[in-house]
Amino acid sequence: MPEKIKARLAEEIKQLEYELTTELPAEIKKAVALGDLSENAEYHMAKQRQVFVNARLGQLKKRMGELAMVNLANIPHDKSGFGSSITVFDSSKNEEIRYKLVTSEESDVSKGLISTTSPIGRALLNKEVGDTVTVITPNGKRELEILKLYTIHDLDPDEVAETPEAK
Structure with a gap:
């Protein structure tokens, strides 16, 4: 059972890491190109998403560590x-x-x-x-x-x- 959960969490981690390293930097770069960052909604949304993704990655990695310590014996x-x-x-x-x-x-x-x-x-x-x-x-x-x-x-x-x- 824990193996299925670990696989599902690993897949979510993989997707979030891709978003964090590839998609969000591209969105931020595109938003920066639009100009004035103080009133740039696209930029602020991308930055907020970046904070959320980082927090979620931290939660998932912590949970993976906890599951790794489960010993069914x-x-x-x-x-x-x-x-x-x-x-x-x-x-x-x-x-x-x-x-x-x-x-x-x-x-x-x-x-x-x-x-x-x-x-x-x-x-x-x-x-x-x-x-x-x-x-x-x-x-x-x-x-x-x-x-x-x-x-x-x-x-x-x-x-x-x-x-x-x-x-």
Whole structure:
């Protein structure tokens, strides 16, 4: 999983570096040729874009460094962590919900993909089957009891059924 994210981030870095080194200097040069820089909207927009691209590149490179330090072998085999699929009973909704703990880049609440940095994700980290956690979310307090847990090291029966080899 982290490899797909790294590839996507590397592609964005490549595009932004090209824009920063090739496209923006050309735009700035063209805007400078138009004359008076104090009232030159093209020049100011290109300079603002340059600042934004530099900041975004810094964020992406920092995130790449963080992902490079992820060692899947350090993820526990018996407790929830990155990559875990967790079925919980939500007493406030009186229903079972399935979550998968993922990176912030992959999170999609509508698909049950919860970031490990979200309130629910943080509450579920390092928990075992039978544990109950209380989560304070923007929608209020929720009690979640862990019913099933499949770590990144386990084969989740539901995911095996979805693979082409299982069909």
